[in-house]
Amino acid sequence: xxxxxxxxxxARVAEQGDAVAxxxxxxxxxRNPHLRDMFPIGMSHQRDKLLRALGSIVAQVDDLPTLxxxxxxxxxxHRRFGIIAEHYPHVGASLVATLRYFSGTSWSEDVESDxxxxxxxxxxxxxxxxxxxxxxxxxxxxxxxxAVERRRFDIAVLRVMPDRPLPYLPGQSVALEVPSRLRHxxxxxMANAPRPDQTMDFHVRLVDGGPxxxxxxxxxxxxxxxxxxxxxxxxxxxxxxxxxxxxxxxSTGLAPLKAILEQIARRPAxxxxxxxxxxxxxxxxxxxxxxxxxxxxFPWLRVxxxxxxxxxxxxxxxxxxxxxxxxxxxxxxxxxxxxxPPPGVSPSGVSPSGGDDGVEHGNLSDVVxxxxxxxxxxxxxxxxxxxxxxxxxQLARLGVPRDRIRLETFADAQR
Amino acid sequence: MxxxxxxxxxxxxxxxxxxxxSVVFARAALGRRGYDEEQVRNFLAYVERELxxxxxxxxxxxxxxxxxxxxxxxxxxxxxxPEDAHFQAVRILSQAQQTADLYVADAERYTRELAHxxxxxxxxxxxxxxxxxxxxxxxxxxxxVAVAEAAVRHAGQQSPPPGAARAGGMPDGAGGMPDxxxxxxxxEVAYLRTYSDVYRSHLRSYLxxxxxxxxxxxxxxxxxxxx
Numbered sequence: 334x335x336x337x338x339x340x341x342x343x344a345r346v347a348e349q350g351d352a353v354a355x356x357x358x359x360x361x362x363x364r365n366p367h368l369r370d371m372f373p374i375g376m377s378h379q380r381d382k383l384l385r386a387l388g389s390i391v392a393q394v395d396d397l398p399t400l401x402x403x404x405x406x407x408x409x410x411h412r413r414f415g416i417i418a419e420h421y422p423h424v425g426a427s428l429v430a431t432l433r434y435f436s437g438t439s440w441s442e443d444v445e446s447d448x449x450x451x452x453x454x455x456x457x458x459x460x461x462x463x464x465x466x467x468x469x470x471x472x473x474x475x476x477x478x479x480a481v482e483r484r485r486f487d488i489a490v491l492r493v494m495p496d497r498p499l500p501y502l503p504g505q506s507v508a509l510e511v512p513s514r515l516r517h518x519x520x521x522x523m524a525n526a527p528r529p530d531q532t533m534d535f536h537v538r539l540v541d542g543g544p545x546x547x548x549x550x551x552x553x554x555x556x557x558x559x560x561x562x563x564x565x566x567x568x569x570x571x572x573x574x575x576x577x578x579x580x581x582x583x584s585t586g587l588a589p590l591k592a593i594l595e596q597i598a599r600r601p602a603x604x605x606x607x608x609x610x611x612x613x614x615x616x617x618x619x620x621x622x623x624x625x626x627x628x629x630x631f632p633w634l635r636v637x638x639x640x641x642x643x644x645x646x647x648x649x650x651x652x653x654x655x656x657x658x659x660x661x662x663x664x665x666x667x668x669x670x671x672x673x674p675p676p677g678v679s680p681s682g683v684s685p686s687g688g689d690d691g692v693e694h695g696n697l698s699d700v701v702x703x704x705x706x707x708x709x710x711x712x713x714x715x716x717x718x719x720x721x722x723x724x725x726x727q728l729a730r731l732g733v734p735r736d737r738i739r740l741e742t743f744a745d746a747q748r
Numbered sequence: 749m750x751x752x753x754x755x756x757x758x759x760x761x762x763x764x765x766x767x768x769x770s771v772v773f774a775r776a777a778l779g780r781r782g783y784d785e786e787q788v789r790n791f792l793a794y795v796e797r798e799l800x801x802x803x804x805x806x807x808x809x810x811x812x813x814x815x816x817x818x819x820x821x822x823x824x825x826x827x828x829x830p831e832d833a834h835f836q837a838v839r840i841l842s843q844a845q846q847t848a849d850l851y852v853a854d855a856e857r858y859t860r861e862l863a864h865x866x867x868x869x870x871x872x873x874x875x876x877x878x879x880x881x882x883x884x885x886x887x888x889x890x891x892x893v894a895v896a897e898a899a900v901r902h903a904g905q906q907s908p909p910p911g912a913a914r915a916g917g918m919p920d921g922a923g924g925m926p927d928x929x930x931x932x933x934x935x936e937v938a939y940l941r942t943y944s945d946v947y948r949s950h951l952r953s954y955l956x957x958x959x960x961x962x963x964x965x966x967x968x969x970x971x972x973x974x975x
Contacts, residue, residue: 359841363834375852376845486870541867542860 334450335443336395342444343391346435347384353435354380361427368423371414373516394451401458406565408459412472413508413518413562416463421456428452470563474499474507478557479532484619487539488585489550490524493559494532501527501564503592504713504741508562509535511548518562519545522715522741524588526595536585536620568715568741570596576711576737577605581701581724583716584612587620589741590715594627594634603633607704611697611720613642618692639693639700698723708732714740763798877958884950892943899938900931 346353358376362369372379386407393400429448433440480492501507503526508518524534539550570593578597580590587610597603612618618638628636693700697720701707712733714724721740728738771791773783 355842355845356838359838359845360834363837363841375849377849377853541863542856544856547859 357431404458405462408462503596504569504589505564505566522589536588579710583720586716611639888946892939895942896935896939
C-alpha cells in the first residue's frame, strides 16, 4: 500500500465535496436497500461526518499510532448504530465504487488495490475494537426518565435510570437518542458523579431548530425511554494533581464540571475549588440554587455566578425581594437608605463581592481573569465554543500552562 | 364439389407445405382431360393471396429489423447495460435524498426563525414587565411618602399626649420615646402601610393579567405541540 498515492487519490476525489458522500450513500443504498433504515431521513450531517472521518483516516494512514486509537473508538461508537461485521464489506464495495467514479482516468488497478488494502485494515481495526468492547459492555443502554425539572423555558434537567449499570468517569458524556427522533444521537454530559442507584442527570438546553434538544426540553416526561451509547470524553479530573482547582462553566457546560465537583467532594481532603458559572442573563443561571447549597456546605468551595448581557441593574425578581426601588429618590427618612440583604438571596459561600447578591457582570472569561491569580491551579473549562476559547486564552495569558487546562466545547455536539 | 383434400381457405390460417403436398384435384368432367378447371383456378387464387400476405409480412419484418439495428447502433434507448442502470438508480436516489435534505433544512430554518421571534417577544414582554414593576414601586413610594408627611403634619398639629392614641398604632413600648423619634416612627409606619397597600393592589392586578396570559399560552401550546 502506497500511502502517498492514497492521499493523492483522496485529495483529487475530496475536491468534489458533498457530491462524493452523496454518491457513496446512494450507491450503498441501491446495492443494499436494507441499510437505509439505519440512517436518519436528512443526511447532510451524516455526509459531513463521513467526509471528515475519511479525511482524518487518510491523513493519518501512515501514522498508525494515531490512526489505530481513532479507528478503535470509531468501531466502538458504531456499535450503538447496530452496525455488525457483515455490513463492513458492503461499505467497502461502495467506497471503492465511489472513489473509482470520481477518479475518472486517474483510477488504476494499483490505486484500487491501495484502497482495498486500506479499507481492509480500517475495517479490521474497527471490528476488532467493537468485538473486544462487546465482551464488557452492551452496544447501547436503555434508560428511563425518572425526573424532569424545567428550569427555564429552554433549559431542563433530566434524571435517567439506565437498565443496567453504566460505569463512567465524572466529566464524561454519552450519546442520547429519543424514540421520537430515531437515529439522531446527541452527546450530553452526566452532571453527577456516579451514584449507588445508577441514576444520571443531564442538563439540556434547547437549541432552536435542532431535532433532539426541543424534544428533551419540552416534550419529555417521567417514564419516557431513551437510548444511550457508551461514555466518552477526556474532560476528567486529574487525580494525581495536588493543585487547587478552577472550574469555568458556561450555561449547560456546567454539567460535566458539576460531576467533577461531586467527585472532589468525596475526597477525604478536597483542594480549594473555585467554580465560575456564567450565562447571558440571570435566569440562565439555572442551577445556582443547588450550587449555593454546596458552597454553604463545603468550606473549600467558592461559587462565583456571572452574567454577561445584563447590566448591574436589578432584575424583576430582585426588585420584588428587596423593597423600595434603588432608583427612587431617598425620602426624608432614613429607612430605606439601606434595604439590607433580602432574605434567602445571598447564600453563604456565594461570592459576596459583586454588587447584588454576588452575581458578577461581564464576559465569563474576563470575570475569571479579574479574580486571579490562577497560575497555581488546574483549570477545567466547558461551555459554548467562543466562551471556552476566550477563557483558555485569558488563562494562558495569566500564566496557566496549557497542559493544566482541560476543556470541552459542546458547539456541535448538542442540537 | 370439393375434394376432401383440397385445403379449406379460411382467413388467417396460413398455407403449409404439407397442405400443398397433399392437394388432390378431382378429375375433369367426362369428355375433358385433366383436373377440374374451377378447382385449379380457385386454388391458384388462394396461393396468390397467401404469397401477397407473405411478401407483406416480410417487408414489415425487414423494417422492424432495420429499426432495431439502427437503435442498437445508437446504443442509448432501449435496453440498458446493467452498469448504466445502476448509475441511473444512484442518480435518482441522490436527487431524492437532496430533496429530502432540502425539506429538512427548510423546516429547521423555519423553526429557528419562529423560535428567534418568540425569544424577542419574550424579552420584550419581560422588559415591559420590569418597567411596570418599577413604575408600581415608584407609585407606591410616592403615595406613601405623601401619606407619611401628612401623618407627621397631623400629629404635629395635634401634639398628642404621650401614650395616647397614636396615628400608626405604635406598640406600647414606644410610649416613652422623645417626640421627634415618635414622629419619625409614625411617619415610617404610615409610609409602609400606604406603600404596601398600593403595591399589593398593583401587584394583584398585574399577576391576574399574567395568569390570564399564561393560560392563553398554555392553551395555544397544547394545540400546537406535536407529541
